[in-house]
Amino acid sequence: MLEENKWTFRRADKQFSLEKWQKTIDLMTELFSAPAGFIVHKTDDVYRIIVSSEQQENPYDAGAELSADDNIFCKKVLRDMAPLYVDHASQDSQWDDSPLVKDGFESYLGVPISWPSGEPFGTFCVMDFKQTHYQQSFLELIEQLRDMVEDDLALLDNFTQMREIAMLDSLTNIYNRRAIDLLCQHKLNISKRLGFDISCLFIDINSFKPLNDTYGHEVGDLALICLADTMKECLRETDIIGRLGGDEFIALLQVQPGDCIDSIADKLNTTYQSNLEKRGIPVTSLSIGSGVIAQPKENFAELLKRADEDMYEKKQASKAAR
Structure with missing residues (x-):
């Protein structure tokens, strides 16, 4: 799902047309014979x-920000989640300290824009430097244009959900193989550019086939889900975790100063066993290929292969020690 309070429009959102919104705003200001129209997005701290x-007399370009502490028209629209029409702001004392009025704006007509969830996205508004006398039909028009923007947001939300579903393992709700290959190579490229170390953990559940054969696939699935939950619990949000397939999992870690990869692997193992016991699942252990640091010219497939080989060696050594 979209993080509604943090989302900002990027031109790279191909499922989304900035040009369409631009044409809508320009059409609105032409119909209203107004010098300025805006789509404003409210985040945690700014509008x-x-x-x-695109009129020359419009003093605010796309990308301009106003503090959430300022007395601005959009703030009242979203507080009330209702249309607002101010026809002569300089004659209304509640707008005396508004930076928009100080910039010369006299008239404001705006309506709230909502996310598909119903939470506020921002405002769709038209402004003028002179007093206006808009009829009810003007409000109805701006609401119709606003509805087009909300339709686009619904499409964006649906696209995001479908994209997330396509990248998630249906059982464990962590990244699937397709997403792992894409995201881990991207992370590796960034690490080489910025100069930080990346470590790859290749994780395999010991005795998983006997667990499945003895207790059934339902219990085996619970053991897989428990491992995914344990990885979320033990690793950072910035780490990439996923299921390669079967009982094989991966974690790509950004190595911080003072990190001990073996200690992280040990914590995963002990926490996993504890979580299995708490959930009433037969306890088993993990084999983890750890301590594998990406080399300067290595791609993700090569790094993953080394991590797999390290995991296999540790699994064989553990069997030999029994």
Whole structure:
């Protein structure tokens, strides 16, 4: 799902057309004979203009931000989640300290834009430097144009959900093989550019086939889900975790100063066994290929192969020691 309070529009969102929104805003200001129109997005701390009409007299470009502490019209629209029409702001004392009024704006007509969840996204508004006398039909028009923006947000939300589903393992709800190959290579490229170390953990559940054969696939599935949950519990949010297939999992870690990869692997193992016991699942252990640091010219497939080989050696050594 989209993180609604953190999302910002990027031109790279191919499922989304900035040009369409721009044409909508420009059409609105032309119909209203107004010098400025905006689509404004509210984040945690700012109101950000993501689309601005292109008239020369418009003082605010796309990308401009206003503090959430400022007394601005959009703030009232989203507080009330209702349309707002101010026809002569300089004659209304509640807007005396508004930076928009100080910039010369006299008239504001705006409506709230909502995410598909119903949470506020921002505002769709038209502004003028002179007093206006808009009829009810003007409000109805701006609401119709706003609805087009909300339709686009619904499409974006649906696209994001479908993309997440396509990248997640259906059983464990962590990344699948397709996503792992894509995201881990991307992380590796960034690490080489910025100069930080990457470590790859290749994780395999010991005696998984006997567990499946003895207790059934339902218990085996629970053991897989438990491992995914344990990885989420023990590793950082910035680490990439996923299921390669069967009982094979991977974690790609950004190595921090003072990190001990073997200690991280040991913690995964002991926490996993503890979590199995808490959930009433027969306890087994993990074989983890750890301590594998990416080499300067190594791609992800090569790094993964080395981690797999390290895991296999440790599994064989563990069997020999029994």
